[in-house]
Amino acid sequence: MQPRFRNWHVQLALLPAWLIVVFAYLGTMVFTVRMSFTSSKGIPIMDDVGLRQYDRLFHTDRWTISVENILIFGLLFILGCLVLGFLLAVFVDRLARFENTLRTIFLYPLAMSFVVTGLVWQWILNPALGLQANVRNWGWTSFTFDWLEQGDRAIYLVAFAGIWQSCGLVMAIMLAGLRGVDQELWKAARIDGIPTWRIYLHIIIPALAPMFITATLLLATAVVRSYDIVVAMTAGGPGISSEVPAKFVIDFLFTRQNIGLATAAATVMLITVLVVLMPWLYLQYFRSAPGARRAA
Amino acid sequence: MRRFLSLGLIGAALSLGAGPALAQGKLRAEIMHWWTSGGESAAVQEFQKAFNAAGGEWVDAAVAGGGGDAARTAFMNRLAGGNPPTAMQFNTSKQFDDVIAAGQLIELDDVAQKDGWKGAVYGPVMDAVTRNGHVYAVPVNIHNNIWLWYNADVLKKAGVAPPKTWDDLFADFDKVKAAGVVPLAQAGDNWTKALTFFNVLLGEAGPPLYLKLFKDLDADATKTPEFKHVLETFGKLRNYVDNGVQGRQWNQAIGMVITGQAAFNFMGDWAKGEVVSAGQTPGNPVGCIAGLGHPAYWIGGDVFVFAKQSDPEAIKGQKLLAHVMLSKETQVAFNAKKGSVPARLDVDNSKLDICAQQGLKILSENKDVVKGFDLYLTPDGVGQVYDAIGQFWSDPNETTDQLAGKFAEILKNAKQ
Incomplete structure (x- = not known):
């Protein structure tokens, strides 16, 4: 028996947490998967229609569009936040003054919820109300910026708003990492006459690997559950061109009254997340545990 | 605001207030x-x-x-x-x-x-x-649910009369546009685009085609030239809206007609509530047409x-x-x-x-009273219609035949 299981009083104290995990998380997860094999409409029923809901799901344009969008959004959002967050962190780190002010400014968007972010950017980007209308009022009457109105562009604006909100968080994480870098490293590199950009690229960034992993993980969870920013900014539109999987699930669960199809979509999301994350988490935190913890 | 999706949290319920007592x-x-x-x-x-x-x-x-x-x-x-x-x-x-x-x-x-x-x-x-x-x-x-609202003052200034047919309407659109006013105020939600679509279907083609489609769930009716004409007319409407459609609510759209920023708007008669609460009397200057081209009542x-x-x-x-x-x-x-x-x-x-x-x-x-299509289709089917119309509206590359194919699919599914 492993030593930690011998501390029964510790386990007892953890009992509520265990109950929550088993019933609230695992229990509902199992229930969701079970529902996806039923023909449930507005109210859950327990029949068995096999894979019919999955068959329909993968023949539904809206689902295909949602999946494409989450890939575009996820890739842009994570990469954008990482790159921009890192650059901001370097910028703040190298400044002699105003560090506190700038740090606050960059972190400020994070204090807002995705709903507020989405709404504000919707107003700014709305051609009839925001940027375009204002520039035209100033005299440049042919100025056009109506991506929010264009089905094939809207999702990029959503990604942009997401980056605007979340890159401050990445900056904070990276800044903490940069401060933790051993000064000896810098001295040694300078004595060898290595240019600054190469020090960042080849020494600092590898040293910050755990920071990048943490940030990516945080951002990835935001991608999977992305719902509110889309609802507030585009409501999935124009048409259905900026729909995302989580919104698909919620809409079919309630307004469309098709629990079977909604839970099938939720199950596909769950499986995708597991398939993507599991090997990666395993590699990062379990197999190479001693190595991965070296820099942390 | 609605909550995040937490994976699998279906059974979770919100308690928003006390029960009756x-x-x-x-x-x-x-x-x-x-x-x-x-x-x-x-x-x-x-x-x-x-x-x-x-x-x-x-x-x-x-x-x-x-x-x-x-x-x-x-x-x-x-x-x-x-x-x-x-x-x-x-x-x-x-x-x-x-x-x-x-x-x-x-x-x-x-x-x-x-x-x-x-x-x-x-x-x-x-x-x-x-x-x-x-x-x-x-x-x-x-x-x-099917009304065409217009601002008579705007029409007068553009030198046109309220339309009697769909051809009239497009002629009016062109003149209003030339006069520098938004011809058609359209809201962003897909259900409002669907209402506009049903205005075309019932007004241009008349109740029989509507009933064949949604009451009889006859998928073959989507292949008729009449239906194709309806879809083409609907598609043409996209040329007469401004580019602030996305994010606009239905009451903001009718508001544009009330204030004279736009000439026309398709919306159910709840839009009249906005006219009244803006201090105007229905008919002056905001006029109404129940089913352009074919007076009809969609209950x-x-x-x-x-x-x-x-x-x-x-x-x-x-x-x-x-x-x-x-x-x-x-x-x-x-x-x-x-x-x-x-x-x-x-x-x-x-x-x-x-x-x-x-x-x-x-x-x-x-005579020309029909039930709403949400009395014939489940919320799921209604949603599929909204998705199809919304997608068509925002994708200039989608053909009317593709849209007709989607309708055929929806009607087939509804029949099962």
């Missing part, structure tokens, strides 16, 4: 609805006044957004959580079929019997709230259902509310502000405005 001898009722625009909340005040005067206590639980999507989501959540509100609004549609099938609603047979709903309420509407011989909802109004409307309660006092409150909502005086007062016509025909309609008179005339002739 007896407060100071008054029958307390919590009423959930989505009437939050200016005209709508003025109308709902009439219910509140009448219910409070009859010895009830109206607790308002309005949930804004999405043409009722948000409110219905909240209701389903609370129902699943075992804490439903006393009364809930639905559209006159199949939206509440599932809740009936699950045995979650009280029957109103005794109230209907006592108040003589059967003879008084407009037949098709009474059918829409009856399932297997039992009455499950109180109908409160009849809306015509829509609202009903209230009552979730089962354990407290007998609460049930008493529900029945009182049902009685009050469909009483003659309340019906007249409410519908004057809502923009609709009363659900019962035995009331004095002479005070209604000229748009309502236009609608009543079609209703009384009973």
Whole structure:
């Protein structure tokens, strides 16, 4: 028996947490998967229609569009936040003054919820109300910026708003990492006459690997559950061109009254997340545990 | 705002408020609805006044957004959580079929019997709230969902007359556009684009094609040249909107017509509530056409259902509310502000405005009156129609044949 299981009083104290995990998380997860094999409409029923809901799901344009969008959004959002967050962190780190002010400014968007972010950017980007209308009022009457109105562009604006909100968080994480870098490293590199950009690229960034992993993980969870920013900014539109999987699930669960199809979509999301994350988490935190913890 | 999706958290329920109870001898009722625009909340005040005067206590639980999507989501959540509100609004549609099938609603047979709903309420509407011989909802109004609203002042300035046909309309569009006004005010939600589509379908092709499609669920009707023409006309409308459609609500769209920023808008007659609450009289300058090219009445409307309660006092409150909502005086007062016509025909309609008179005339002739497509399709099917139309509207590369193919698919699925 492993030593930690011998501390029964510790386990007892953890009992509520265990109950929550088993019933609230695992229990509902199992229930969701079970529902996806039923023909449930507005109210859950327990029949068995096999894979019919999955068959329909993968023949539904809206689902295909949602999946494409989450890939575009996820890739842009994570990469954008990482790159921009890192650059901001370097910028703040190298400044002699105003560090506190700038740090606050960059972190400020994070204090807002995705709903507020989405709404504000919707107003700014709305051609009839925001940027375009204002520039035209100033005299440049042919100025056009109506991506929010264009089905094939809207999702990029959503990604942009997401980056605007979340890159401050990445900056904070990276800044903490940069401060933790051993000064000896810098001295040694300078004595060898290595240019600054190469020090960042080849020494600092590898040293910050755990920071990048943490940030990516945080951002990835935001991608999977992305719902509110889309609802507030585009409501999935124009048409259905900026729909995302989580919104698909919620809409079919309630307004469309098709629990079977909604839970099938939720199950596909769950499986995708597991398939993507599991090997990666395993590699990062379990197999190479001693190595991965070296820099942390 | 709706919550995040937490994977698998279906059973989780939101508890948003206290259940009904007896407060100071008054029958307390919590009423959930989505009437939050200016005209709508003025109308709902009439219910509140009448219910409070009859010895009830109206607790308002309005949930804004999405043409009722948000409110219905909240209701389903609370129902699943075992804490439903006393009364809930639905559209006159199949939206509440599932809740009936699950045995979650009280029957109103005794109230209907006592108040003589059967003879008084407009037949098709009474059918829409009856399932297997039992009455499950109180109908409160009849809306015509297909109206073309126009600003007569704007048309006069552009030198055109209100249209009689769709060709007229496009000619008007061009002149209005040349005069520097937005020809067509369109809202962003897909259901509003669907309403515009049904205006074309019923106005351009007439009720027979509509019924073949949605009542008979005849997928072959999507291959006819008539339907293709409808889709082409609908597609052409996209050239006459401004580029602020995305994110615009229906009341902002009709607001553009009221203030003269736009010339035309397709919207149900609840838009008239906005005209009235802007201090104007329907007809001047905002005029109305019920079914351009082919006067028609697409019956829509609202009903209230009552979730089962354990407290007998609460049930008493529900029945009182049902009685009050469909009483003659309340019906007249409410519908004057809502923009609709009363659900019962035995009331004095002479005070209604000229748009309502236009609608009543079609209703009384009973010739081109059709039920809303949400009475033929499940919410799932309705949603598929919204998705298909919304996608077509925003994708300039999609052909009318592709859209017709999607309709055929939807109708085939609905038939199963």
